């Protein structure tokens with residue numbers, strides 16, 4: 001189990017990581033979601049033993065993970081970090097890049113394991129090409145295959161989806177999911193922690209999601225919990241499309257105001273519906289999303305709401321009526 005306790009890291013005047021504590025169980029997937037500059041990469045480096053914490057510590061299976069100032073070769077043998085740039089050897093094939101991680105193993109096992117990894121990461125067809133001859137998605141998967149080759153306890157990934165197109169994002173998402181489950185069958189369970197600024201993949205595969213803001217972990221929980229009960233407007237926005245309105249505008253939707261009219265209320269688009277008996281509003285935007293349409297409907301000068309519909313006959317300027325699917329409103333703390 002990987003446990004980080006009260007990690008703090010500052011760069012001169014910037015406090016990049018503030019008192020962050022997390023724990024990752026064997027076989028778990030955790031995603032840390034935050035805006036640019038929220039401290040994601042710094043935290044990953046601390047977890048990997050590649051940066052020295054000012055205070056706090058990281059432990060893997062009870063043993064302290066030393067920082068680079070304490071060891072000759074920075075990093076920990078059981079923790080692998082896949083960087084955004086992949087850091088592959090440019091003059092050797094995909095296969096050899098992966099095999100290099102297993103150079104101290106017997107050849108027969110090495111060949112077996114490399115074949116297994118090529119299959120798992122869907123790289124068998126491109127195994128003889130050098131990195132410049134493969135796509136970004138294939139480079140990413142080669143870096144992941146190399147990182148997990150000798151079954152580390154922890155796989156850390158920095159923005160594994162950010163440079164990829166949608167099909168490749170889905171392949172990598174499924175791969176992470178598969179490899180954590182697949183590698184669990186063996187005697188050691190690999191855990192995976194990745195950082196991202198886009199929660200869409202995180203919501204679907206992570207067991208736990210942490211929301212980072214200005215170096216602080218402001219919320220940690222299961223994806224469903226964070227999505228439906230975000231603590232702040234920032235956590236709500238980082239995890240998907242959301243309407244945030246002040247409680248004083250709830251009567252517009254036929255609901256009573258709260259004691260404090262300035263309280264922020266979070267309404268996910270799917271909590272709203274087009275409803276002939278609901279509140280009238282004017283369609284301000286219609287976005288085609290493939291499986292559905294996203295509408296922006298102005299219900300007053302101060303309130304525009306986003307909702308989803310399968311109706312394909314709506315036009316900008318048209319008046320529609322909006323109702324709530326359920327009255328489960330969620331109150332934000334700020």
Ligand SMILES: Nc1ncnc2c1ncn2[C@@H]1O[C@H](COP(=O)(O)OP(=O)(O)OP(=O)(O)O)[C@@H](O)[C@H]1O
Nearest residue numbers: 011014016034035036037038039040041042043197
């Ligand atoms: N070497 C450094 N020297 C000074 N400040 C730094 C250094 N590295 C990061 N920072 C600052 O620390 C804060 C956190 O940076 P970090 O790179 O960890 O965030 P991030 O969430 O990974 O951002 P991004 O998504 O843009 O990569 C930022 O304010 C950044 O400017």
